[in-house]
Every structure is written in structure tokens, then in C-alpha cells.
Amino acid sequence: MSQGGSIVSGVAGRYATALFELAVEANSVDSISADLDRFEALIAESADLARLVRVPVFTAEQQLNAITAVLEKAGIGGWAGKFIRLVASKRRLFLIHEIIKAYKALVAESRGIVRAEVTVAEEPSAKVLEDIKTALKSAANGGEIVLDVRVDPAILGGLVVKLGSRMVDASLRYKLNSIRLALKEVG
DSSP states (O other), X not given: OOOHHHXXXXXXXXXHHHHHHHHHHTTOHHHHHHHHHXXXXXXXXXXXXXXHHHXXXXXXXXXXXXXXXXXXXXXOOHHHHHHXXXXXXXXXXXXXXXXXXXXXXXHHHHTTEEEEEEEESSOOOHHHHHHHHHHHHHHTTTXXXXXXXXXXXXXXXXXXXXXXXXXXXXXXXXHHHHHHHHHHXXX
């Protein structure tokens, strides 16, 4: 089904691949994605739930009971609910963020969507974002580009682009550091 090794790896990748393959068979890719997004939002909203997820001091039974209650209250059922409960019962809840991220990557890959991380010094205009997408489209073999834009004034200017395993640093900070190193070598 998927080329799992290409974009996901490790335990989280194996769980995500299994869920993705199940979702494709059940024709539930979008509904599972929506439920996983809701579950991540719940974690972000609740410090107690975030602690339950990331701290491994709770037993599998405690995690499963707590997660079951949270899922029922949130109305997250179906395959996503079963999957999250399975992860809790196997004491792998601390991996849920990585699993969800890997699942989303598999969904995007199956749809020909390529995610690119772009770091800029200040908020870019819509025209600049469109120019970046156009430039990246050829590098992504014509796939649809989705940009994750991050503003980091520390790069001073320019941009840093990560597309898959490739990274291009065209920031002013990088260029100034290169000049500084070149001057040290000369003098």
C-alpha cells in the first residue's frame, strides 16, 4: 500500500502505517484524520491530559481508563478511538504526537501533497508565499505544496526552506556567518 519507509520510521511510523492502511481499507482516512486532530487539540487544551500522555509513570490500565473516559466525553470513537486506546494499552501513548504526525505525512503522500517548512524573518505577503510555492513545485515534481510558515526574526532576512530531507538556508544570518568565517581564514 504505502511506501512506509520513505517518510516514516521507527515505532511511531509502524503504528501510523498500520493505522493508515486500516483507514484506506475502511475508506475512513478523512474521518480518522479529523478525530486525531480533535484528540491533539484536547491534549493541547489540557495540562492533565498532556501529562498523562507524556509521563510514563502511569500504568497501562490507568492510561487506558483515563483515555477511554476522555475519548467518550469528546465523542471520539470508531477506528481512531480504538486505535488511541490500543496505543494506551501498549504503553505507547507518549508516542501519540509522532504517530499522528507520521499518519498525516502518509495521508499527504498518498494525495501527492508535499509539505515544506519555510522560516522567514517577518510575516510574508500572499504574493511572496505564492512565489515560494511556485519555486518549490518544480522541486517537488509538480506535487501540491503546503507551506508551514514560521517567523523567526533571528534569521535577519531571507529564508530557510526544508522540503523533505533537503534544506536550503538562504538567510541573511547564514550569509553573514559565511562571510565571517571567510574573513577568519584570510586574516
